[in-house]
Structure formats: structure tokens, C-alpha cells
Amino acid sequence: MKKLKYILSIAFVIILVVTMIFINRENKEYESTIYAMNTVMTIKAYGPNAQKGITAAVSEIYRLEHELSVTEPSSKIYEINNASGEPVELVQQKASNDVGDTSDTSALLKESVYISKLTDGAFDISIYPIVKAWGFTEDEFRVPTEEEIKELLNMVGYESIIINDATGSAGVQIPAGFMIDLGGIAKGYAADRVRDILVESGVKNAIINLGGNVLTLGSNPGLGDWKIGIKNPLSDGDIATTVTANNKAVVTSGSYERYFEKDGVRYWHILDPKTGYPAKSGIASVTIIADSSTYADAMSTASFVMGVDKTEELYRQCGDFDYVIVTESGKICSSLNE
Ligand code: ADP
Ligand code: MG
16 A cells, blocks of 8 residues: 555656646747847747747848848839839749748738728828938938928829739839838738748747737747737836737837937827828827737828727728727727727
């Protein structure tokens, strides 16, 4: 009897140790922080496949940074912007890691125009000439004159982006003088790609934060649902509220993210394509929660331009996102409270 008890307790200890080793292996955290696409990016992933997944994801971010760049002469976006009104072919190659692969550019251009239509032009990648005039591209900030903005507005309008979608290859054409930039959507897209790569690598739990574009996978090991704090845009270091997000993108756009001040006036980097001036809709920050980070990224930029009422209207119409808005007066308007 005594012997049986002894054997049972040894067996119990062995099972406990094996279970602990297993849990430890499954929950082991790997983290990588890089600087890409003009922002700090952190990927945290858990489990035995995490390191391999993160390594693959990081090289994909660097590849996308080049492919989607507006300033690098080798990118398709640069070619489109310098084509003097001529069509540019977007060759879609098979291997996604091919240097010449432009299928991401093609996918993003289509998604961008789709969201422009959905938001009645609040999101518009052809706003770039005006973003450039304000100096947001090179960090050489200035306030353009009213005449300059009026002139440049003639070169803005997503309706003029022509995407010819023939089978196998696609072409894009913008009028001479027009310029496009994927700055309002590219980080969201990169986060979706990172998530896909982590999943392909066998990772089950992860949190990706590409400069405010947060995307969660599975849960926070040992702690349950992922909880994402939303910064209070009106007071540095504070959290305005927290959202719970499982397998969701949580993307924030705010006037506090990138701005400059001139003669006591603050000018920020999200512009209203109808006026050419920083969007003043009464929103200080907006967070969009959706399945796709690409969609959430573009929609957060659009919502910032549209304001609370139109965002709420679109939320009822689309039904595929949630929003948390902090207004300039500090009020929180959210679809999550309903
Ligand atoms: P962040 O890049 O800080 O996360 P957003 O995703 O909101 O913020 O994107 C802002 C960037 O998008 C700007 O820096 C600019 O390049 C571009 N942009 C500005 N206004 C618009 C707009 N109305 N539609 C599309 N892109 C915009
Ligand atoms: Mg955005």
C-alpha cells in the first residue's frame, strides 16, 4: 500500500513537471522591435514557432517598406507618380517574396479606392501633393498659402485614379501632376501580412503593434483576452479607455500623432481632401476595431476626417467595424457601449 502511494506521488510529480515544461514552452514569449515605415514596430509572439515566425515577419515588413514607398525610385508608387499621366503596368508575380512582386501595391490601390468611395472621399490616397506641400513627407513643416492649396486641390481626387484590372496583370493611371501615397493604409496592411505569416509559421498567440496599428492573434497566454489601452489624446501618458480584442485589429488615428505648431496654431498630418487643411471634425482620436487591419487603418483615417456623426452612420451601414472616439472636448463616443 505504502509502495503504491509512493509510486502514485512520483507519477504525479512527473506529470506536473512535464505539464509545466509544456506550458512554459507553449507560453514562451519572443519579442522583436524594429524601426520601419517611419515608426516603431513591435511583434510579440508566443510558443515554439514564435522566433521563426517573427524572423519571417520582420523581413516581410522590410520588403513591404520598399515596395510601398512613395520616395524610393524603385517602387511602383514612385513610378506611377512620375509617369506623367501614362498608364503603369502592375505585373503580378507568383512568389510573394520576389523583389519585383507588386501584387501588394495592386491590392492596396484597389482597397484604397474602395474605401474612398465608401467614405465619400474622406480617405483619399491622391491627397499626397498637399501632404507634401505641408512638409509632412520630409518633416520640413510649413503652412502653404491659400492660393497654393487651391491650386493643389485641382490635383486631388480618387475618381481620377484609373485601375485597369485585366486578368493576370493590372494597370494604373493617374493624371499628370497627380500623386498617390499609401501612408494612411500601408501599416495596417503590413500588420495583416505579419499576422498571416505568424499563423503560417504555427504561432497561435501574438500581439503586433506597428506604430499604433495593433493586431491580436489568439489570447494573451495565461491572462486570457488581450486588453488594449487607448491613449488619452488630451493628456500625455493617460489611458482613455481599454478595449478587449481577440483576433481583431485595433487601429488609432489622432491629431496628437504627428503635428507641428506655427504662431500658436497646431497643424496635424491628417488632411481633409475637400479643403486641403488638417481635418477639423471635432475628433481628437479615433480607434477602429475590425477583422482586417488594412480596413481599420484606412477607416480610422477616414473617420478622423468625417467626424462622429458620419462615422456612426457608416457603422450602421457597414456593420463590420466598431469605433471608439475621443472628442476634442474629452467625450468618449463608442459603438462598444451599445
Ligand atoms: P498614422 O500614419 O499616424 O498612423 P494615419 O493612418 O491616419 O496615421 O495616416 C496618416 C497619413 O496618411 C498621413 O501622414 C498622410 O501621409 C496620409 N493622409 C493624410 N490625410 C489623408 C486622407 N484624408 N486620406 C488618405 N491619406 C491621408
Ligand atoms: Mg490610417
